[in-house]
Amino acid sequence: MALEFRGEEIIRGMRLEVAKRLLAAARHFQKFHMEKIGIVNPPPYLDSSKPGEYLKKRTGWLQSRVLYEPTSPSSVADNDLTIRVGIGESARYGVWHELFNRRLGLEETLKRTKRDMAALVSRGGAVGLAATIG
Numbered sequence: 075m076a077l078e079f080r081g082e083e084i085i086r087g088m089r090l091e092v093a094k095r096l097l098a099a100a101r102h103f104q105k106f107h108m109e110k111i112g113i114v115n116p117p118p119y120l121d122s123s124k125p126g127e128y129l130k131k132r133t134g135w136l137q138s139r140v141l142y143e144p145t146s147p148s149s150v151a152d153n154d155l156t157i158r159v160g161i162g163e164s165a166r167y168g169v170w171h172e173l174f175n176r177r178l179g180l181e182e183t184l185k186r187t188k189r190d191m192a193a194l195v196s197r198g199g200a201v202g203l204a205a206t207i208g
C-alpha cells in the first residue's frame with residue numbers, strides 16, 4: 075500500500091485561505107477609511123476639516139479612490155500574499171493633505187484598524203501584521 079502526499083496542492087489551498095483572510099482585512103481597511111472621509115461638507119463648504127481630523131467629502135472623488143490590489147484570492151496568493159491598499163493616483167491630494175496639512179489619513183486608519191485586521195487574518199488568534207506606508 076502506498077500513500078501519496080500532495081504537498082503542493084495542500085500548500086496552494088493554504089495560500090488561498092490566507093489570501094481570502096488578507097482580502098477581508100483589506101476590505102475592512104477600505105470600508106473604515108471610506109467612512110471616515112465620507113462625512114459630507116456641502117456647499118458653500120463652511121465646515122471643512124481641520125488639522126487632526128479626516129478630510130470631509132465634497133465631491134466624493136477621494137472616497138471613491140480608496141483602493142486595494144490585487145482583488146482576487148488567487149492573485150493575492152500568486153503575489154507573495156501581498157496586498158497594496160491606498161489612494162488611487164488621481165486622488166493623491168488626499169495623501170498631500172495628510173502629509174502637509176496634518177489631516178488624518180491612511181496612517182491613522184492603519185493605527186485604528188490594525189487590531190481588527192489582525193483578527194480577520196488570524197480568526198481570533200494573535201498574529202503580527204506588518205504594514206508600511208510609503
